[in-house]
Amino acid sequence: MxxxxxxxxxxxxxxxxxxxxxxxxxxxxxxxxxxxxxxxxxxxxxxxxxxxxxxxxxxxxxxxxxxxxxxxxxxxxxxxxxxxxxxxxxxxxxxxxxxxxxxxxxxxxxxxxxxxxxxxxxxxxxxxxxxxxxxxxxxxxxxxxxxxxxxxxxxxxxxxxxxSSTRIRNALLNAEVETANAFLGYPFFITGKVIRGDQIGRQLGYPTANLQVPENYKLIPADGIFAVTVEINTNSYQGMAYIGHRPTINGMTRNIEVNIFDFNEDIYNRVVRLNFHHFVRHDVKFNGLEALKEQLGQDKIDVLRLLNQ
Missing domain, CATH: 3.40.50.620 (HUPs)
Structure with a gap:
């Protein structure tokens, strides 16, 4: 083209x-x-x-x-x-x-x-x-x-x-990922550069890649946990993405993070793509990091079930 x-x-x-x-x-x-x-x-x-x-x-x-x-x-x-x-x-x-x-x-x-x-x-x-x-x-x-x-x-x-584009936008803002994908004919995706975070996920045993999306007009779905696939160069991996303000640690900014399963390479400053397949749960504030860690374990089980069903 x-x-x-x-x-x-x-x-x-x-x-x-x-x-x-x-x-x-x-x-x-x-x-x-x-x-x-x-x-x-x-x-x-x-x-x-x-x-x-x-x-x-x-x-x-x-x-x-x-x-x-x-x-x-x-x-x-x-x-x-x-x-x-x-x-x-x-x-x-x-x-x-x-x-x-x-x-x-x-x-x-x-x-x-x-x-x-x-x-x-x-x-x-x-x-x-x-x-x-x-x-x-x-x-x-x-x-x-x-x-x-x-x-x-x-x-x-x-x-x-x-x-219509409006129906798809509203579906994504309401966490209705499967509806949006059915209208699109492909999984909704976000493309961004991996930047350094504060390593909280690593402390919990779920290291995340933090994504920076430079285009401020790009739609970001509702806050919560999502089942995603992650494209890095020509390879694809399963993972769970988080969008939100991290209320458990009183976060101030909205983050886009992804825990990539069975992956431990250094990808800082690399551009990756998140393909959104399923919405798992809304963002909530937990009573401390241990409670959050326990929930992340369940989230991973749910994500794998959804991606492999």
Missing amino acids: NIYHHLDEFKPVKNAVVTIGTFDGVHLGHRKIINDLKQRAEATGGETVLLTFFPHPRMILQPEDEHLKLINTINERAELLEQAGIDHLIITPFSRDFSNQQADEYIREVLVNKIGAKTLVIGYDHRFGKDRQGGLNELQAAAPVYGFTVDEITEQDINEVAV
Whole structure:
């Protein structure tokens, strides 16, 4: 997959089959659009082009809203789109100027002149241009003028999947990991660099790798213990992850830690991925470290049962 970080970097390709959107999560609903895109490209001898935006439009248009968290970082989204089989990914910077384009200007300058769209594949509710004034009707009116066709993914087709990025975000924030994964079509994951902690887990016999996630917009699930698999380079390990403020030791910051089973290598400053498979329990304050240690023993039993069932 070719990646372009601005519209100006992209050079039109033959029979470009184009879709547009944020595609946060690259979930099953998104994949329905992507599969249609690929089928159209194959039928016309064309290439698939996906136009997405970063920062997320709400980050620019509603900067006071600090509650927006995204399922994927932009790099994770690109990786998932590549796995889905997209030929060309354009990540264009979203700005107020970009959002203020009139609908006809957006069609002419972006879709026609810069991308060279021959086929557009869009969801039934796709909106664009200043005040979201543009939609399917505007695209269908412009299609014969500029020589492209419009393929709409109907509301019925999308609703058959019954999934949205918002539903997935809410599921993760409510610790409903299995529900989120069913909507995503893959295990939700967090990618982060291993940093030094205060070694409390090591004292308890459950050493943990502390993860630092630099992207503050990345969604982190509800506090608690999770059954995870941990990817380090090309190897995968089972483990139990903890998210929370460590109330038993009166912790002040929210941590992401993982105890990797049957593993004792030094991985400080390495980037690892946690794949979340099951929620085990909520975070609670224990009456001392011994009680916490005892619970961690039970947690490990529960995690292994869940991962190997």
